[in-house]
Amino acid sequence: MTESRTDRDPESVSRFVEHFAAQLVEAGMARMPSRVFAALLASDTGTLTSAELGEQLRISPAAVSGAVRYLAQVHMVSREREPGSRRERYRVHSDQWYEALTNREAIIKRWEEALREGVAGLGADTPAGRRLAETLDFFEFIEKDVAEMMERWRTYREQKYQRP
Amino acid sequence: MTESRTDRDPESVSRFVEHFAAQLVEAGMARMPSRVFAALLASDTGTLTSAELGEQLRISPAAVSGAVRYLAQVHMVSREREPGSRRERYRVHSDQWYEALTNREAIIKRWEEALREGVAGLGADTPAGRRLAETLDFFEFIEKDVAEMMERWRTYREQKYQRP
DNA sequence: CCTTAACTTCACAAATTTCTGAAAGAAGCG
DNA sequence: CGCTTCTTTCAGAAATTTGTGAAGTTAAGG
Numbered sequence: 001m002t003e004s005r006t007d008r009d010p011e012s013v014s015r016f017v018e019h020f021a022a023q024l025v026e027a028g029m030a031r032m033p034s035r036v037f038a039a040l041l042a043s044d045t046g047t048l049t050s051a052e053l054g055e056q057l058r059i060s061p062a063a064v065s066g067a068v069r070y071l072a073q074v075h076m077v078s079r080e081r082e083p084g085s086r087r088e089r090y091r092v093h094s095d096q097w098y099e100a101l102t103n104r105e106a107i108i109k110r111w112e113e114a115l116r117e118g119v120a121g122l123g124a125d126t127p128a129g130r131r132l133a134e135t136l137d138f139f140e141f142i143e144k145d146v147a148e149m150m151e152r153w154r155t156y157r158e159q160k161y162q163r164p
Numbered sequence: 165m166t167e168s169r170t171d172r173d174p175e176s177v178s179r180f181v182e183h184f185a186a187q188l189v190e191a192g193m194a195r196m197p198s199r200v201f202a203a204l205l206a207s208d209t210g211t212l213t214s215a216e217l218g219e220q221l222r223i224s225p226a227a228v229s230g231a232v233r234y235l236a237q238v239h240m241v242s243r244e245r246e247p248g249s250r251r252e253r254y255r256v257h258s259d260q261w262y263e264a265l266t267n268r269e270a271i272i273k274r275w276e277e278a279l280r281e282g283v284a285g286l287g288a289d290t291p292a293g294r295r296l297a298e299t300l301d302f303f304e305f306i307e308k309d310v311a312e313m314m315e316r317w318r319t320y321r322e323q324k325y326q327r328p
Numbered sequence: 329c330c331t332t333a334a335c336t337t338c339a340c341a342a343a344t345t346t347c348t349g350a351a352a353g354a355a356g357c358g
Numbered sequence: 359c360g361c362t363t364c365t366t367t368c369a370g371a372a373a374t375t376t377g378t379g380a381a382g383t384t385a386a387g388g
Contacts, residue, residue, distance in 0.1 A: 008290070008292075009285075012285040012286055013285075013286065013292075015281075015285060016278070016281065016282035016285055016286065016296075019278050019281065019282075020275070020278040020279070020282060023271070023274050023275050024275075026271070026274070027192075027271050028191075028192030030375090030376080031376080031377095032377080041282075041292070041295060041296060042286065042292050042296070043292060044290070044291045044292055045291065046291075046295060049334095050334075050335070051334085059377075059378090060377070060378055060379075061334085061336085062336075062337080062338095062377070062378060062379080062380095063376085063377055063378075064335090065335065065336055066336090066376090066377080069336090084386075084387095085333095085334090085386080086332095086333055086334045086335080086384080086385060086386060087334070087335095088334080088335070092295075094295055094298050094299060097299055097302065098302055098306075101306075107187070107190070107191050110187050110190070111184070111187050111188075111191075114180070114184040114187050115184070117179075117180065117183065118180035118183075118184060118205075118206065121173075121176040121180055122172065122176055122177065122180065122206065126172070126208070127208045127209065127210075128172075128177075128205070128206050128207060128208055131205060131210060131256075131258055132180075132205060132206070134258050134321075134325065135258060137321075137324075138262055138317065138321075141317055141320060142262075142265075142313060142317065145313045145316065145317075146313075149306060149309045149310075149313065152309065153302065153305050153306065153309075156305060157298075157301075157302075160301075161298065194345090194346080195346080196346080213364095214364075214365070215364085223347080223348090224347070224348055224349075225348095225364080225365065225366085226347070226348060226349080226365090226366075226367080226368095227346085227347055227348075229365065229366055229367085230346090230366095233366090248356075249355095249356075249363095249364090250354080250355055250356060250362095250363060250364045250365080251363090251364070251365095252364080252365070
């Protein structure tokens with residue numbers, strides 16, 4: 001007998017969720033957001049309600065709330081309201097995943113700003129100032145290049161998955 | 165009167181160090197490694213001894229040791245022994261900076277592995293399995309592209325700074 | 329309107345991380 | 359070889375972070 005979509009092996013799901021979340025944690029993301037994101041990735045529809053997340057991950061509504069607030073802020077998850085209900089659903093779009101990566105831009109921008117101030121403060125003609133300037137140069141270079149890379153990915157993806 | 169290289173305005177140095185370190189912390193790096201790295205970036209020669217770091221940042225030798233152990237592990241700093249001394253010097257090469265970024269490869273590799281297992285466990289023909297597969301596809305794509313990007317940077321840099 | 333389901337916020341307890349001082353461990357130099 | 363200087367390790371105190379229960383807020387549905 002073939003399994004319906006709703007009773008997929010919870011064991012397999014949980015194994016993936018915890019394993020993938022562990023990798024995200026190792027990369028610096030907090031635990032609850034990592035677990036919630038992984039659970040959404042592994043869901044059938046790409047959406048889960050707050051209650052489903054709490055039950056599946058064995059965490060309190062408060063923990064779900066905190067995790068989702070963070071994920072929404074960095075654009076890895078979006079929130080939807082089911083019409084005619086007070087349930088909220090959280091959704092992962094497969095393409096938000098890399099938009100989130102692009103959002104590293106904001107971080108890099110601040111690094112660049114700090115470096116610029118450093119060059120000014122220490123003097124562009126000092127050894128340290130030159131080092132900072134070259135570092136800044138590197139960030140400016142990759143920033144531009146990353147944008148182009150994302151463009152290439154979009155092209156590749158549209159062509160491969162026939163879905164703009 | 166013009167300042168010698170050794171008595172640059174400590175105020176400016178400190179301002180840059182703490183400001184830049186704060187940005188690194190925000191990006192997920194621990195505080196001491198962030199401060200130590202920033203101090204090295206802002207040093208004249210790109211090298212500092214353990215004692216100099218401790219004094220400048222007002223931290224214990226133990227803290228320096230821990231921070232440097234981490235930085236060396238992720239290849240953001242290398243250790244050198246001054247010949248004929250038991251002093252150790254820590255150095256930041258301007259090009260280790262981006263080699264460290266490349267080291268993100270290791271992290272991405274583990275993500276890919278976890279995703280592959282997920283696809284296998286959930287079934288490549290399920291909605292969730294397809295979502296994971298596309299995410300995996302994305303990582304494989306950018307992994308290749310990042311390598312090429314670093315190559316372009318090296319070329320650009322050599323040409324601009326006349327220093328292979 | 330009032331009730332009730334659902335999410336959020338808040339204060340706190342628990343767990344974890346961070347940094348230090350003290351002691352132990354290398355390595356130059358006489 | 360032993361003294362001295364520098365670095366590392368380790369146990370623990372202090373600070374921070376994390377997750378919870380409980381109270382508070384919002385909005386659907388009668």
